[in-house]
Amino acid sequence: MLAPPPILVMAAFLKEIESFSSKNSLKQVPTYITTSDGKRFLETREADGEIKLVQQEGKSLGFCPDLRPDKEIGVALPRLFIASQDVAYDKSALSVLGVTHILNVAADLPNAFPSDYVYCSVPMYDDEDEVLMQHYSKCQDFIDEALSKEDGRLLVHCRAGRSRSVSIAVAYMMHKDKSLTVEEALGKIRETRPNADPNAGFFKQLKALEIELQGTA
Missing domain, CATH: 3.90.190.10 (Protein tyrosine phosphatase superfamily)
Incomplete structure (x- = not known):
């Protein structure tokens, strides 16, 4: 069986890259924002590109937690x-x-x-x-x-x-x-x-x- 011409292989490869890079093909990673008073929001992007913040359910901590180790004596x-x-x-x-x-x-x-x-x-x-x-x-x-x-x-x-x-x-x-x-x-x-x-x-x-x-x- 003859291999496809190099030009066809390159064309298929470019099409695959284009498909992978498509905005609709990329996996959306959720972004969470914590405000200074401890409230947590999920950042979402609407179909028209508008960004919205949706507050997450649950009681606010009342502060933004500092997770760094505290070794001060x-x-x-x-x-x-x-x-x-x-x-x-x-x-x-x-x-x-x-x-x-x-x-x-x-x-x-x-x-x-x-x-x-x-x-x-x-x-x-x-x-x-x-x-x-x-x-x-x-x-x-x-x-x-x-x-x-x-x-x-x-x-x-x-x-x-x-x-x-x-x-x-x-x-x-x-x-x-x-x-x-x-x-x-x-x-x-x-x-x-x-x-x-x-x-x-x-x-x-x-x-x-x-x-x-x-x-x-």
Whole structure:
């Protein structure tokens, strides 16, 4: 059987390329856009070329999530550290800090290395209506126990290491120094962890604690 003339082969090849490059032949890849307040949209293109954004169903996060690992470590007091889950789940980071005890105040985060560290789990939600002080006593006892040991070094963490863990650390700092204000304790933490930011409900409860402690000083 004779092979087709080269010119016919080239013509067929060019036609195949043209067909592949056709706008209708290309697979459309969905494009998603997340706004600064956490809303998610699907970008679609109409037949006439007009681009439309269709909001996706589901509750907005209320923020644009930052998925980058957060390995920044805050220092509340000597041997008392604050961090996110990224540090709590990084054994090498824990080793560098010399951590012996871990206080986990996240509501839905399992302890990463239960056979290697002394853990205390106090499930809390980062919700303005969460009653901070109903959890504090257990946290204080555990921190006291850890720091009473000569080599004790404690990490308190939640998910983001910004609100729950910071609030517990601030409360502990004020109990240890009753002249300390919330702003002063928070300022101290922010020297090493600038994004420390208790939610509004926690901040209000910490201010109430400040007044109570200074009234008994």
